[in-house]
Amino acid sequence: MTKNELIAAIAEDSGKSKSDVSAVLASLAAITSKTLKSGRDITLGGVGKLSSAKREARQARNPSTGAMIEVRAKTIVKFKVAKDLAESVA
The missing domain is CATH 1.10.1220 (Arc Repressor Mutant)
Structure with missing residues (x-):
């Protein structure tokens, strides 16, 4: 949609x-x-919960070249689906 x-x-x-x-x-x-x-977190009743989390810097491999690269630390958004919604779609 x-x-x-x-x-x-x-x-x-x-x-x-x-x-x-x-x-x-x-x-x-x-x-x-x-x-x-x-x-702060956001809870959307019947839908789920949004929260932010810190992701630490890390080493990763470039899939094209195979070279190791440095991935910077960043803040990400996490979403946890509400139990009722998950059950209604299953």
């Missing part, structure tokens, strides 16, 4: 306009980014 398809589905389901739904999704993305940058 694309972003536009999601917006249309939510608009139809909720009776709101597509522009209102689009604004809410844009706000959700901005707030999610800010919250995760501050180190």
Whole structure:
């Protein structure tokens, strides 16, 4: 499902306009980014939990050349799916 398809589905389901739904999704993305940058988790009831984690620097192998390269440390986003959602799709 694309972003536009999601917006249309939510608009139809909720009776709101597509522009209102689009604004809410844009706000959700901005707030999610800010919250995760501050180190806090986000729990979306019935969907899952977003959290940020530090990934340490490490050595890796370039699959094309076989040469060892240095991968820098970075912060990643983790997602853990809610049990109810996982069971409903299984």
